[in-house]
Amino acid sequence: DIQMTQSPSTVSTSVGDRVTITCRASQDITNYLAWYQQKPGKVPKRLIYEASNLENGVPSRFSGSGSGTEFTLTISSLQPEDFATYYCLQHNNFPRTFGQGTKLEIK
Amino acid sequence: EVQLVDSGGTLVQSGGSLRLSCAASGFTFSDHHMDWVRRAPGKGLEWIGRIRNKANSYTTEYAASVKGRFIILRDDSKNSLYLQMNSLKTEDTALYYCTNLISDSWGQGTLVTVSS
Numbered sequence: 001d002i003q004m005t006q007s008p009s010t011v012s013t014s015v016g017d018r019v020t021i022t023c024r025a026s027q028d029i030t031n032y033l034a035w036y037q038q039k040p041g042k043v044p045k046r047l048i049y050e051a052s053n054l055e056n057g058v059p060s061r062f063s064g065s066g067s068g069t070e071f072t073l074t075i076s077s078l079q080p081e082d083f084a085t086y087y088c089l090q091h092n093n094f095p096r097t098f099g100q101g102t103k104l105e106i107k
Numbered sequence: 108e109v110q111l112v113d114s115g116g117t118l119v120q121s122g123g124s125l126r127l128s129c130a131a132s133g134f135t136f137s138d139h140h141m142d143w144v145r146r147a148p149g150k151g152l153e154w155i156g157r158i159r160n161k162a163n164s165y166t167t168e169y170a171a172s173v174k175g176r177f178i179i180l181r182d183d184s185k186n187s188l189y190l191q192m193n194s195l196k197t198e199d200t201a202l203y204y205c206t207n208l209i210s211d212s213w214g215q216g217t218l219v220t221v222s223s
């Protein structure tokens with residue numbers, strides 16, 4: 001099975017900050033990686049697909065990059081509505097595997 | 108409008124069985140592969156499994172944590188997806204989501220609590 005190691009697990013940050021979250025795959029997954037946002041009491045929402053493609057309607061302050069085994073999600077200028085938990089998901093192989101999650105907290 | 112409605116979650120004893128349901132509408136359910144994902148309290152998202160469409164012979168994939176205990180089923184005539192959960196363990200306590208990961212459609216989740 002492919003292991004997805006996501007870091008950091010928690011980020012204490014402020015509105016306007018730039019935040020970068022990393023996911024490392026235990027083997028090459030080419031670009032078959034998605035990023036999700038989940039807010040308390042809500043279902044997950046996909047932000048990025050195939051490593052770097054922004055979903056329709058997602059603000060341009062979100063961006064994804066990477067290929068192979070290392071991937072990043074960057075939020076260029078945090079907004080109040082961005083405080084949530086973020087997950088990566090590899091869909092190159094079965095079983096699909098999520099990263100452990102990164103919770104953004106208000107500093 | 109695409110809609111997935113999860114149901115069937117409840118309190119069940121360890122070792123017991125439960126079947127979750129997901130009612131789909133607003134899209135051609137029979138064309139799509141469907142997944143189950145869960146989130147345990149205080150934990151992250153965990154992919155549980157997939158059932159493919161008829162064109163792909165309804166084949167299934169499972170996470171190691173549930174393989175041999177959980178079965179994913181579908182009834183295309185009823186636009187419904189099911190998760191048959193057997194030999195339940197306390198660590199199966201979670202909010203279970205029916206989802207089409209390809210289109211990013213999600214049910215609202217149904218809570219399963221397994222007591223010891």
